[in-house]
Amino acid sequence: MGDFFTVSALVVTFASGIRLATPFLLASLGETLGQRSGVLNLGVEGVMLLGAFGAYYTVLKAGSQPLALLVAIAIGIVMGLLYAVVTLVMQAEQGISGIGVFLFGLGFTDLAFQKWVGTPIPIARLEPWPIPGLSDIPVIGEVLFQHNPLVYGAFLLVPIMTYLISRTTFGLNVRAVGETPEAADTLGVSVNGTRLVTIIVANVLASLAGAVVALEVGNFQQNLTAGRGFIAIALVYFGAWRPFGAMVGSLLFGFVLALVNQWGALGIISGSASSLAAMAPAVLTIVVLVFISNRVGQPAALTRPFDRSN
């Protein structure tokens, strides 16, 4: 335990906590926007896996990380369009169709990996871009300003998403469509059009979140994301459907993961106990849901398909 409370160990833990929070943050920001428009996208985990494999495979074959991100974005758009058809046109029960997306992502990435890659081949990981000046500050600089660009990007998205949801006409439409779609429709707001946009954004961010996981690990394996996508959905509830809240939750879970990793590396928890420690995020999620539920109302039209004929 003594080893853990040194400045260097704490700096490493906090810095890696922020890095590990990034996939949660990207996915939960997208999911926040989607749920504000009344769409529950339970397929985040599956889309993350697809994005992760797409990015991994692109770097493996083409050796370009920017291209890998573009591929992840494209995968997100395709999956978004598919989920929009399922949700908006076929009006499937959202609590279950997302499980289908998850299973598809889980199975397909495993299949593609076995068929096209075979044995895990490491790829180049994301390089940190220290911010000049700021990164030289002792402790704070190391914790906050020596990350890869995707970490900065994800955290920059928080104010952008807040502004988008609460200050723009589009954000107003999103909220209207998520609370009372019938009223929004009467006023000429396209309910399904608005939801189409939020679904695509949510899927692109989920796919990017998966790409971040793959590019930070520098490898791929079956079920690489290990439930992170599901936790990201819970973080939307944690954050009371606000981007800032999602960020707080993502950081909390990032730090928990960093602690578990760090304690494992320092030998504080070892062997079979690491499996027990791996339960921590899921247990924490349930505890958090207990405290959050019944306090903040969810968007009134969440999971309710819009059908003018009803």
Place this chain on the structure above:
Amino acid sequence: MTVRGVKNDAEVELEHSAASSLARLRPFVGLAVPLLAVAAALAVGAIMLLALGTSPIEGYRAMITGSLGGADKLADTAIKAMPLMLVGVGICIAFRAGVINIGGEGQIIAGAILSTSTALLVPDLPSAILIPMVLIAGAIGGGIWGAIPGGLKAYLGVNEILSTIMMNIIAAHFLSFLLQDLLIAEGDVKIQQTERLSENADLPLLPGGTRLHLGFIIALLVAVAAYILLFRSTLGVRLRAVGHNPHASRYAGMPVQRSIVEALAFSGACAGIAGAVLVFGSQSHRLIGEGGAAGFTQSAGFNGIVTALFGGLHPLATVPASFLFGAMLNGGIAMQRAVQVPSAMIIALNGVVVIFVVGSLRLRERLQRWFDDRVGIETSKERA
């Protein structure tokens, strides 16, 4: 459309016969729509096979002969169908009560852990006592794992979709912990598995010379029991009423909160029995954690959901539905051998099936309503 009252007799006559033939067609809509959904999913699977550079015809042929060709293959299909049937029947109970149970995976594992522990604690009891004991232990394990998110939803308002998913993750890690620690087989084996469990707890093989075992009968009995519970008991009326309209049920004096807990507990108990059947009906007669939790559960916790939906959330209709999906799983293994496509393909395909079947439910509902409207109009005309 002609306005009512200006039709001549011949037209009315014609519509009567049309209405009665419509009425005859109606039950087929309930079956045809999900079947078409599965066919569409298989078409997507064919595209996936093509993308992987294999012939879909060859792949699917291997799948069909591998799952249906001969008594042994059929028995293996039934073995794959068992956990789907048990989980699916449980899903019927939960969904009918308006509770979405995504926690089948965790409930299977909880049932497997408790039943395995029972067999390890009292291995010397005679089969006639030990087998019912391990099955009941499985039901209790799964029931508890379901009741926890049930209680969280009923009394604390925690979304059950999220909590059941988290309970899956917790159970998977807990299983991994137990198999590395408390329950690991003696000796320095590095495989995550228990020792060979008591022979007295082995589910006996059914006559016929196949690998089919008692678990099959148990699954059928559970399906019938769930049917009686849902449609022939006061508890079932209450659960379905709560699922249909919780607010009205509350005004009618029904204990809505308790009903939610009960529904998830029963649902989990069915999955828990599946866990026990997977352990004591397996060929190794061990609880094995190799290949992760999904390796043990065969993803039945998720696949059971689509099985139940395919069966229209009716426990007895879930039985044939489980055979369809059991055949897909069993055939997937044959396909893997025949055309070298990893069996992960089947997980992906199942995902597509879930999406298509769930997506088709609204269509089925609409078509059935359309039939009911047509038949209703014609019948009322006939009365007039």
